[in-house]
Amino acid sequence: MISIDRSIIFQIINFLVLVALLFRFLFKPVVQALDKRSNHIREEMEKIEKEKKAAEEMRLKYEEESKNIQIKFQEMQELANQEAVRIKSKIIDEAYQESEKIKQTAEEKARIEIDKLYSELKLDIIDISTEMAAKLLHERIDISKQDQLIEQLLEEAIGKIEIKSDVQYGQQQ
């Protein structure tokens, strides 16, 4: 049962042949396949890493760009705001000046009107006084009538003046 005979030589040769055969048919191709796969995986990983980096860069770029755009937009908005404020104040100024001018012209017109009215009134008074004188002269005879007439004339004149000034003033208003 436990004996060493010459079949040990057979076994040694058998085993060496088996090593050679398995090296040829098993270990070489499997190791090659494993290496190939690990290389492939590594390459893929590198590629993915690279793409990731590129995407990250792109994202940063876009972010920066959008930030720039926003800044520009804000600047433009501000500019527009300033412009608008400027235009607004300008318009207001202009309107104010315009109104001022209109007011001045209106005042001037009114003064001129008043002046004109005064001169007319003067003329009217002169007219009335001349008429009064003429009528006084005409109706001297009757003193009683004279007083009556003067009073009548005066009333007439005052009414006329009042009416005229009323009318003038209303127009002015």
Added chain:
Amino acid sequence: MQGEILFLCVTVFTAGFAIAIGVIFPALGQGKACSKALEGIARQPEATGPISRTLFVGLALLESLAIYVLVVSLILLFANPLLKYVFK
């Protein structure tokens, strides 16, 4: 004939006794190694791989002692080289 029978009796007794004695001490050693390894694993579970690999190697080396005894007793029982001198 008496001497030959005595020889056979002694051979068989020695073989059995050798197994009995030769199994005790490797078993004790293996038990000790196992318990220590388990303690180590319990203390450091992350070292399970190296510990169990070393344990296997150590157990194999210990077990080879018992195997030597087995081989000796097998030789005594089945392939005793002295037998041909006793039975001419």
Added chain:
Amino acid sequence: MENLGPHILFMIGPLPVTTTVIATWLVMGFLVLVSILITRKLQFLPGRLQNLLELFVEGIMNMIDDMAPSRGRIFLPLVGTLALFIGAANLTGLVPGLEAPTSDFNTALALALIVFAAVPYYGVKIQGWKNYLKTYISPSPVMAPFHIISEITRTFSLALRLFGNILGEEIVIAILFILAPIFVPVPMMLFAIFTGVIQAYIFTILTIVYLSAAVEKEGET
């Protein structure tokens, strides 16, 4: 018990062809055939069998890398073949009509002798003559005989361990078979599967330890 153990069937020249040799040839044929079948159409995405094979090869490579990280890869064919052959041979004993080739002391000793020869072979190949011979007198020249004795004894212990385990298992199964042929040997046969695989693993890892001790600079076992 008489028919346990190898018989000489016929002779090729001076060499006897025993039942063990026939069983070895069967195991070899089986292994080579299977590996050809699997590696003939290696796919990029492995199928089930290819995956198993790759798992095995990667496991062996990891074991080697743990022990001899720098230059251990050249052991792979020898170590992997040892593991495959011993595993398959141990399990052959469970096939009816066949005996495990490793339960013949000749086979076990042949394997151990190959390891014994491989240690200086790889040591010289990787380190060169001078550096390899220096490992024998590494602490002091006094240690040289002990190194040589340890190499010889560990060879025999490798052979005896494998042989004794497998033969013991077979004897136990045979005795149980003689006592009660049905069902009783089955648990023992299941245990024999376990033992066979464990013994293949131990032989492999001890081989790796011995080889890496010869290849890596620091210390001997």
